[in-house]
Amino acid sequence: MPIKRLGVVVGGGPAPGTNGVIAAVAMEAIKGGCTPIGFHDGFDWLAQRYTDEQHELTIDEVSRIHLDGGVLLGSSRRDVTRDAESLENTVAALTKLRIDALVCIGGDDMVRSAVTIERRGVVNVVQVPKSIDNDLWLPSPLATLGYETARHVGVGIVKSLMEDARTTGRWYLGVTMGRPTGHLTLGIGKAASATCTIIPEEFPETPISLSGIADIVEGSIIKRRAMGKSYGVVLLSEALVEGFSPREVAELQDVDRDAQGNIRVTEIDLGRKVKNEVQMRLEQRGIKVTMVDKTIGYELRCAPPIPFDAEYARDLGYAAVTYLLQGGSGSLVTIQGGEFTPVPFEHVVDPSGAGRRRAVDITTENYRVAREYMVRIGPRDFRDPAWVAALARAGALDEDAFRMRFGRFASSVPEQITGR
Amino acid sequence: MDSPGRLGILVGGGPAPGINAVISAATIEALNQEFGVIGIHEGFKRLVRRDASALRPLAFDDVSRVHLLGGSILGTSRENPTSSPEATLAVIETLREAGITHLITIGGDDTALSSRHISEQSGGQIRNVHVPKTIDNDLPLPPHVSTFGFQTARHVGVELVRNLMEDAKSTRRWYVVVAMGRKAGHLALGIGKAAGATLTVVAEEFAAAHVPFATICDIVEGAIIKRRAMGRHFGVAVLAEGLIDRLDPSEVVELQDVERDEHGHVRFAEVDLARKVKAEVQGRLSGRGLRVTITNKNVGYELRCADPISFDAEYCRDLGYGAVRFLLDGGSGAMVSVQNGRFVPIPFDDLVETGSGKAKVRLVDVDSEGFRVARAYMIRLDAEDFVHAAWVDRLADAAHLTPGAFRERFEYLASTRP
Numbered sequence: 001m002p003i004k005r006l007g008v009v010v011g012g013g014p015a016p017g018t019n020g021v022i023a024a025v026a027m028e029a030i031k032g033g034c035t036p037i038g039f040h041d042g043f044d045w046l047a048q049r050y051t052d053e054q055h056e057l058t059i060d061e062v063s064r065i066h067l068d069g070g071v072l073l074g075s076s077r078r079d080v081t082r083d084a085e086s087l088e089n090t091v092a093a094l095t096k097l098r099i100d101a102l103v104c105i106g107g108d109d110m111v112r113s114a115v116t117i118e119r120r121g122v123v124n125v126v127q128v129p130k131s132i133d134n135d136l137w138l139p140s141p142l143a144t145l146g147y148e149t150a151r152h153v154g155v156g157i158v159k160s161l162m163e164d165a166r167t168t169g170r171w172y173l174g175v176t177m178g179r180p181t182g183h184l185t186l187g188i189g190k191a192a193s194a195t196c197t198i199i200p201e202e203f204p205e206t207p208i209s210l211s212g213i214a215d216i217v218e219g220s221i222i223k224r225r226a227m228g229k230s231y232g233v234v235l236l237s238e239a240l241v242e243g244f245s246p247r248e249v250a251e252l253q254d255v256d257r258d259a260q261g262n263i264r265v266t267e268i269d270l271g272r273k274v275k276n277e278v279q280m281r282l283e284q285r286g287i288k289v290t291m292v293d294k295t296i297g298y299e300l301r302c303a304p305p306i307p308f309d310a311e312y313a314r315d316l317g318y319a320a321v322t323y324l325l326q327g328g329s330g331s332l333v334t335i336q337g338g339e340f341t342p343v344p345f346e347h348v349v350d351p352s353g354a355g356r357r358r359a360v361d362i363t364t365e366n367y368r369v370a371r372e373y374m375v376r377i378g379p380r381d382f383r384d385p386a387w388v389a390a391l392a393r394a395g396a397l398d399e400d401a402f403r404m405r406f407g408r409f410a411s412s413v414p415e416q417i418t419g420r
Numbered sequence: 421m422d423s424p425g426r427l428g429i430l431v432g433g434g435p436a437p438g439i440n441a442v443i444s445a446a447t448i449e450a451l452n453q454e455f456g457v458i459g460i461h462e463g464f465k466r467l468v469r470r471d472a473s474a475l476r477p478l479a480f481d482d483v484s485r486v487h488l489l490g491g492s493i494l495g496t497s498r499e500n501p502t503s504s505p506e507a508t509l510a511v512i513e514t515l516r517e518a519g520i521t522h523l524i525t526i527g528g529d530d531t532a533l534s535s536r537h538i539s540e541q542s543g544g545q546i547r548n549v550h551v552p553k554t555i556d557n558d559l560p561l562p563p564h565v566s567t568f569g570f571q572t573a574r575h576v577g578v579e580l581v582r583n584l585m586e587d588a589k590s591t592r593r594w595y596v597v598v599a600m601g602r603k604a605g606h607l608a609l610g611i612g613k614a615a616g617a618t619l620t621v622v623a624e625e626f627a628a629a630h631v632p633f634a635t636i637c638d639i640v641e642g643a644i645i646k647r648r649a650m651g652r653h654f655g656v657a658v659l660a661e662g663l664i665d666r667l668d669p670s671e672v673v674e675l676q677d678v679e680r681d682e683h684g685h686v687r688f689a690e691v692d693l694a695r696k697v698k699a700e701v702q703g704r705l706s707g708r709g710l711r712v713t714i715t716n717k718n719v720g721y722e723l724r725c726a727d728p729i730s731f732d733a734e735y736c737r738d739l740g741y742g743a744v745r746f747l748l749d750g751g752s753g754a755m756v757s758v759q760n761g762r763f764v765p766i767p768f769d770d771l772v773e774t775g776s777g778k779a780k781v782r783l784v785d786v787d788s789e790g791f792r793v794a795r796a797y798m799i800r801l802d803a804e805d806f807v808h809a810a811w812v813d814r815l816a817d818a819a820h821l822t823p824g825a826f827r828e829r830f831e832y833l834a835s836t837r838p
Binding site: 013014041068069070071074075076153157159160161162163164166167168169172269272292294295298299300301302303 | 434435439462489490491492495496497576580582583584585586587589590591592595689692695715717718721722723724725726
């Protein structure tokens with residue numbers, strides 16, 4: 001059956017390049033003889049069986065939006081699989097609107113809805129992988145749409161913070177978005193060459209402890225002091241908090257609790273907590289270090305796309321439409337080696353239907369390079385007794401205390417993985 | 421030509437875009453005029469400690485390519501050399517031992533006053549000129565003359581707020597953004613007005629000494645309600661950091677034992693105003709069954725070391741050149757400014773309040789046309805919102821309040837418009 005009416009819907013947090021996909025989809029659909037319909041605000045309205053929160057996209061509307069940030073159609077996190085009613089409403093509304101094919105632009109949350117709708121068999125569905133988090137289940141070097149722009153803008157901010165840190169002789173603790181993975185944090189930290197970047201993938205064994213993170217940060221500060229540098233920038237992935245032990249968090253003061261009195265672990269102000277902990281430790285030993293915490297993330301999501309994402313968005317949108325018009329369905333749209341490659345949905349969701357997430361692979365050369373240029377205490381810092389003495393002095397500790405505190409980094413897990 | 425002397429260049433206070441351009445312009449012109457030029461690293465910090473290694477010669481090659489870079493090649497610090505007679509003496513003696521006869525200081529009001537003090541206490545042996553630098557735009561210059569760095573900071577801030585505005589619209593949420601600027605609202609208003617944020621709140625709007633925290637929240641909540649009544653479920657509120665300074669300490673626990681810097685100023689970053697306003701307003705709205713996503717965000721530190729935009733790059737060349745020329749002409753004890761294309765020295769005495777000796781702070785003039793225009797395009801509850809009963813009903817409906825309760829809660833805001 002030929003595709004007559006092709007819908008576009010955007011889910012999840014905004015990412016640069018989304019408008020480029022909407023534009024490419026609409027133009028190619030019109031060229032292919034079908035009508036592009038843009039749905040507003042993700043699945044919000046469809047899930048309530050609304051059939052008037054969408055409009056027909058025209059060339060004039062979309063021909064100039066591909067370099068704009070934001071989402072022309074609006075977005076939401078509405079998950080149509082949350083309850084049976086939402087799914088029934090969505091399928092009914094799409095049927096009533098005679099939608100034959102649907103392009104879902106979104107991340108790992110969106111994919112669950114896309115897969116479930118597709119399995120109902122009334123509409124052909126593809127998904128365009130869009131996320132600043134870069135954590136969709138794609139083959140290794142492929143980035144999700146928006147990631148490169150987000151990290152580009154993030155690098156601009158971190159570059160300013162690095163210059164500020166050097167100019168004012170202080171430390172910045174940047175907490176970077178990207179739950180539940182460390183891609184965005186590491187991508188920014190590596191490209192900007194931040195002093196040290198800490199991501200949850202380094203800690204394969206949960207729980208992750210706040211004091212453990214503080215140890216790494218404190219170690220970096222001490223090592224830099226021993227190198228004669230009193231400043232730096234540490235990037236922490238906000239996803240670290242998801243691995244925190246509730247027991248350790250419960251001992252913290254000033255944490256948000258929900259109506260039942262449970263601690264909202266993910267609401268912890270990670271930067272502030274680490275800053276307070278490290279600053280207190282150093283102050284107790286008479287070392288005054290100015291530290292400032294800073295969150296990075298929301299300001300990246302709607303930046304205008306850089307050329308990489310602007311071009312990538314056009315490729316993805318075009319590929320999505322040609323695939324659907326050829327009768328394709330049930331795939332994630334990817335571009336591999338310059339060629340459109342559909343990845344079947346069953347590869348990108350787990351048995352429960354949830355989107356699989358690609359974590360940072362810390363066994364790669366890529367990660368190893370990132371790690372090699374960080375300043376943190378590692379095995380090599382324990383080889384030369386004179387250097388151990390210098391580090392201990394810089395930390396206002398005696399050598400035994402220094403070894404006691406930081407000795408475990410002499411054989412830390414990621415470094416074993418990277419072969420050192 | 422005989423050397424006119426040896427010039428030291430020093431940077432104090434927080435960084436601002438364009439510092440390197442001033443250093444570059446001053447160094448090149450000073451070398452052209454046969455001065456020896458010494459870069460003084462880390463502000464007054466190492467001078468106070470008599471650390472002569474902080475003094476290093478500057479040559480053409482050191483400065484010819486730095487004018488478009490953010491940061492400061494000489495570093496900076498907030499060290500206060502007027503804190504004790506010993507500190508002052510240490511600075512003067514260290515400078516004199518290095519043969520420094522002239523001093524250019526680049527900084528805000530604290531650095532200006534330190535510079536004046538050093539020059540005065542040196543008995544005229546060190547002649548000085550100050551280049552006013554701050555992203556806060558709060559030095560007592562004539563209206564429309566910016567401090568250098570302000571335009572770049574606001575430019576970068578507008579980019580960030582533009583992204584947040586687009587994000588707010590795409591995800592139907594509100595952002596509460598607190599912008600740096602110390603006591604003055606210039607940076608917040610400059611960003612908010614240029615970006616077209618839904619509303620911007622600056623401390624200068626309020627006549628009373630203390631601004632109740634509840635009032636700030638009422639303004640933000642009122643704007644959210646008004647936008648809802650207009651069918652818009654998103655927006656960006658920009659709040660000036662200066663509001664923190666005007667909060668009643670008895671109301672805000674963090675203000676009771678707040679950290680202060682070397683010059684006795686409150687470290688504004690210690691009070692997370694954005695987070696507090698978000699929590700309060702979201703709590704109020706959800707208490708009435710209104711689900712509004714509000715996200716808090718601080719803007720400031722990432723602006724200070726951005727690469728200067730053309731405006732500041734050019735402006736800083738003028739200022740650096742003007743500073744050297746002023747010294748060469750025998751001047752001392754003033755701040756350099758460029759007004760209508762001409763160099764105008766401003767005596768240090770004009771920078772301080774008569775009597776208290778405290779630095780004058782140029783605040784946002786809420787009676788100006790510039791503020792009027794900014795205000796006219798904001799969406800806030802104003803007097804006209806309480807005129808027509810039908811509109812009040814609609815606002816009250818959007819607020820999940822009765823019209824009577826709505827008036828009781830918000831009508832007082834109508835009279836706060838400057």
